Amino acid sequence: MPCTSSSGLYAAIAVINAVVIAAAERRTEFAVARATGLSRGQVIRMATMESAAVTLIGLFLGSLVAAAALAGFYRGPEGVNILSVPWSLLALLITASFTVTTTATALTALATTNPSPTTLATAHE
Numbered sequence: 001m002p003c004t005s006s007s008g009l010y011a012a013i014a015v016i017n018a019v020v021i022a023a024a025e026r027r028t029e030f031a032v033a034r035a036t037g038l039s040r041g042q043v044i045r046m047a048t049m050e051s052a053a054v055t056l057i058g059l060f061l062g063s064l065v066a067a068a069a070l071a072g073f074y075r076g077p078e079g080v081n082i083l084s085v086p087w088s089l090l091a092l093l094i095t096a097s098f099t100v101t102t103t104a105t106a107l108t109a110l111a112t113t114n115p116s117p118t119t120l121a122t123a124h125e
Contacts, residue, residue, distance in 0.1 A: 043109060051102050
């Protein structure tokens with residue numbers, strides 16, 4: 001059991017790292033959006049909604065792959081179910097995925113939109 005929980009922790013850290021790097025690289029884009037009239041809150045909400053959409057697409061595609069891989073195990077001989085889907089665990093993982101990605105994106109967008117948008121828009125990468 002410790003191996004499973006530590007691999008889940010490593011996966012969560014990798015997801016957070018990827019989300020933070022992706023949002024931090026958009027600093028100039030966020031500054032341009034703010035300079036063209038969006039408020040700081042609107043930019044943060046935009047980034048968070050984009051992150052939620054990417055998470056939804058990833059979970060959908062991952063579920064399709066998992067369903068295809070496990071489709072042959074659904075009915076055993078004589079109609080006996082040999083595969084049981086832990087729906088509560090699946091719901092917990094989906095909720096945790098959305099929580100982790102949207103929180104990491106919101107906090108990163110909050111940090112990257114802190115300076116003045118004109119300073120960031122004219123900065124070179």
